[in-house]
Amino acid sequence: MTDPAAPAAFRPHDHARCVAGTLALARRVAAERGLRLTPVRHRVLEILLERHAAMGAYEVLERLAEEGFGHQPPVAYRALDFLVTNGLAHRIQRLNAFIACDHPGEAHHAAFLVCSGCKTVAEIPADELRATLDSAAAATGFAIERASVEAVGLCPECRAQGRAGQPA
Amino acid sequence: MTDPAAPAAFRPHDHARCVAGTLALARRVAAERGLRLTPVRHRVLEILLERHAAMGAYEVLERLAEEGFGHQPPVAYRALDFLVTNGLAHRIQRLNAFIACDHPGEAHHAAFLVCSGCKTVAEIPADELRATLDSAAAATGFAIERASVEAVGLCPECRAQGRAGQPA
DNA sequence: GAGGTAATTGTTATGTTATCACAAGTCAAC
């Protein structure tokens, strides 16, 4: 049930530790690169890290507003853009939502597994996949700048419980 | 420059013929499956086929309205949903837009190459890619229902002309 | 052909996601 090859998102794990580790990594990356991980930005990253799921900009905004930050959409969008641009978060196109990066700082291509049962999103390594895609594209003369690979389905736990996916 | 391995979208070609062929195929598929390719739906498919690019629902709607169909968003969204559901069109998540399927009726997994220079979108076969993704997911216990693979970059022509991609 | 049923189309209204434009504040370098 809890496959050791599965990403943390699909396994019971010490999430507090998981958050702390990623956050520490993100701070280090920001410091190394001279990025300003300001209070809003840092807080948005923390909010994204709370769950292994994607969060919409307006949901993030609501949280920020409650905590005394601005109440207007650009406040959330700008922080999210910053995180995505600097590789600290990813955008899930299918969901119009955002998720914290699992491996900030490491150059990597990722694919995302979105569970339609429990909304968990797992980031899995996709360097090989990306290489395949690159060469398929190259064969047509197309040069890829960036790509997104997103799958919807059922996570191990939802499968085990016979849970059905929501049509969304 | 005009690589024979490139999809039609990236090559100069007899587009009228290209449209006619796909349309004929779509009609046959619809007939075989007892699908009702009504006037709005057929027209939407024609509109999508006009260019090898993705079109937003509101852009489609505008065209429909001009031609005497309904003027409200659901008119376009419903026709587009029908086409997507029945494999006659695809949704490009990244663009919130739709494109006619190149191979209606054939079971296939596709990846999309979106040119940021000229907005051309090419559908390329991705069965192998999908198999790789499936097994990577399976290794984590995740069962994929559907996946989207979308790449942004420069098409052969835009590269040849040194055209730059728009940030979008 | 009439009646019943399901699918389709149309409308109004509303919800959700994202960006623009500008003012005010913060920070670091000089």
Add this chain to the structure above:
DNA sequence: GTTGACTTGTGATAACATAACAATTACCTC
């Protein structure tokens, strides 16, 4: 401490998408 770049906050608006209901049309059965 002034300059200039960046960041945050605001109001307004644009772009994308769906809910709910009425009217019509296709299709099947009798």
